[in-house]
Amino acid sequence: MPEEKISVPFEVYRYQPGKDTTARYQKYTLDLVPHTPILTALLQIRAEVDPSLGLRYSCRSAICGSCAMQINSKSRLACETQVGPEVARHGRIVVEPMRNQPVIRDLIVDQSRFWGEYNKIEPHLKLDPRRPMPEGKVTSMTPAQVDRFKEVPRCIACAACYSACPAAEADPGFPGPMALAKLYRFAVDPRDTAHEERLRRIQPDGLWLCLRCHLCTEACPKDVRPSERIRDLKEMAISVQGANELGSRHAVGFKENLKGAGQLNEMKLVRATDGLMGMVGQLGQGIRIYRKKPEIMKKPRKIEGMDELDKIYAALDKPQKEEP
Amino acid sequence: MRIAYYPGCLAQSSSKELDMATRWVCHSLGIELVEFPNFSCCGSGFIDEANEVLNIAINARNLAIAEKAGLDVLTICSTCQGMLNLAKVRMQDPKVKSRVDAALKPIGIEYKGTVQVKHLLKVLTEDIGLPAVKAKVRRPLHGMKVGAFYGCHLLRPADEMQSESAEEPHSFEDLLAAIGATPVDYRGRVMCCGFPIQFVKPSTAYAIAGKQILDAKAHGADAMATPCPLCHLSLDAYQNKASKAVQTPHLDMPIFHLPQVVALAFGASPEELGLSRHLVRTDGALAKVNASAPA
Numbered sequence: 001m002p003e004e005k006i007s008v009p010f011e012v013y014r015y016q017p018g019k020d021t022t023a024r025y026q027k028y029t030l031d032l033v034p035h036t037p038i039l040t041a042l043l044q045i046r047a048e049v050d051p052s053l054g055l056r057y058s059c060r061s062a063i064c065g066s067c068a069m070q071i072n073s074k075s076r077l078a079c080e081t082q083v084g085p086e087v088a089r090h091g092r093i094v095v096e097p098m099r100n101q102p103v104i105r106d107l108i109v110d111q112s113r114f115w116g117e118y119n120k121i122e123p124h125l126k127l128d129p130r131r132p133m134p135e136g137k138v139t140s141m142t143p144a145q146v147d148r149f150k151e152v153p154r155c156i157a158c159a160a161c162y163s164a165c166p167a168a169e170a171d172p173g174f175p176g177p178m179a180l181a182k183l184y185r186f187a188v189d190p191r192d193t194a195h196e197e198r199l200r201r202i203q204p205d206g207l208w209l210c211l212r213c214h215l216c217t218e219a220c221p222k223d224v225r226p227s228e229r230i231r232d233l234k235e236m237a238i239s240v241q242g243a244n245e246l247g248s249r250h251a252v253g254f255k256e257n258l259k260g261a262g263q264l265n266e267m268k269l270v271r272a273t274d275g276l277m278g279m280v281g282q283l284g285q286g287i288r289i290y291r292k293k294p295e296i297m298k299k300p301r302k303i304e305g306m307d308e309l310d311k312i313y314a315a316l317d318k319p320q321k322e323e324p
Numbered sequence: 325m326r327i328a329y330y331p332g333c334l335a336q337s338s339s340k341e342l343d344m345a346t347r348w349v350c351h352s353l354g355i356e357l358v359e360f361p362n363f364s365c366c367g368s369g370f371i372d373e374a375n376e377v378l379n380i381a382i383n384a385r386n387l388a389i390a391e392k393a394g395l396d397v398l399t400i401c402s403t404c405q406g407m408l409n410l411a412k413v414r415m416q417d418p419k420v421k422s423r424v425d426a427a428l429k430p431i432g433i434e435y436k437g438t439v440q441v442k443h444l445l446k447v448l449t450e451d452i453g454l455p456a457v458k459a460k461v462r463r464p465l466h467g468m469k470v471g472a473f474y475g476c477h478l479l480r481p482a483d484e485m486q487s488e489s490a491e492e493p494h495s496f497e498d499l500l501a502a503i504g505a506t507p508v509d510y511r512g513r514v515m516c517c518g519f520p521i522q523f524v525k526p527s528t529a530y531a532i533a534g535k536q537i538l539d540a541k542a543h544g545a546d547a548m549a550t551p552c553p554l555c556h557l558s559l560d561a562y563q564n565k566a567s568k569a570v571q572t573p574h575l576d577m578p579i580f581h582l583p584q585v586v587a588l589a590f591g592a593s594p595e596e597l598g599l600s601r602h603l604v605r606t607d608g609a610l611a612k613v614n615a616s617a618p619a
Contacts, residue, residue, distance in 0.1 A: 170528045213476040213515070215480065218480055247521070252374050255374040266337065289338070303363065312427050316378045316381055
């Protein structure tokens, strides 16, 4: 039995910088079977209705990563997203270009910032020049070593993660989820010798601008789980470089904060991260908040069973380098 | 129902009003909150960054405490919910479990993995159910347009949180509708509040918070409501900073904790819910209710 066709209203973002003063949403309605991929629908629009629609695509099989776009506000590959569920939920399909990258035309964005961040981490194996790989040989890894980064090679560089990332949106200093996931992949490769150099290539605190909001992990069509790789990279950065940035100082400071009472001491944490001078800078806001919420100055109650927590720390918390 | 109450650090200190409202709502719905003075902080996502296994062990200890008492855990913070649940998920990995168990066993703690961790939003919408919530409403919030703001860790990663759709959730909006408010649909409702990087780069954190508030405002919200005290800090206590960051002089967006809006609809007074502890005044939003539907 062939599937019955449904009426699918599209609203497609149209904009040509230099020619159009503002973006507009062009409406098209097609009759399609529910499992039609949105890319197929867009190509039908371009072939039969409006040849001027600009979009990027290639393989149509979720392999090349070219057709990432915003579909009803979600970062998705158009080739693997079907019209049926979107219409069922939203009654229409709003198609927009990826976010966080300037529009070149319609659904096509300028990816130079995305690729620039990728190139900056030098995403290739850097072997020790003093120990070149023997001719005709391969350097092998154990399955356990490969396991540490096995998700990352699945990445197809579609930039859906970058489009979904609120840190990339708000701060040009954030390298983006893919670049950091790739950095992690090389940083844990036992054959690579540029771990520290790569970490230094990110601008100070660049790694720590990750909000761990996991929006990238939701957007990723290949389950690379960039936010989790970034978490792994943060722990690694602390063990390699020590807590030498605001972000790492805060993470280590929080860990240390629980010693003593087992609950957060807000004032102690501010002091650990920002130092006394930093605290002075925040005095005005601190007083504003204190007037409504005087408990921010209060020491927390010590939990019962604090000795248990102490023993957990003793067993699992290796000493980490801490820099002033 | 009886449940182990995990208030988290903030509700016991600077977000005391969240604890007040939670108790009010649970009392009126007959939810018995069992308290455990040996619960520790969940690590707030920061300890996870510094030492993943330690973070799992700290929370496995918290979970084991409730498990031993035969109770599930109630959280009132998206981040606590995320961290406790993360420990549950990670403990399914035998390698992780054996490392953590090696630290817990010598101190007589056993984590079996039978305990469930539920945020108040889930308890209200699934365990208690919307019809029962609706039955308690004495002063429906008719006329108040509220933007739900979920908080990242309540939703994501969706496969680990076993949450509803992480990108298109609706339970919070369903709850708002049940208490008579009008939920506002806006993109920012599933976005980040910026809090985790407030110490790293305040200007960026404030800009992210401001963006979500502006988005809610642009979609007609009279107020926002959040199930997370960290989001509340970011959106309320630092709203003046967010305002500057998005160059909008007066955002004036009242921010409620989730149980506060529920309790208001159940008939609680602003004093009982600590509304005067907010940095952004809430009376403008409350006036919307009074204007269109006198109690």
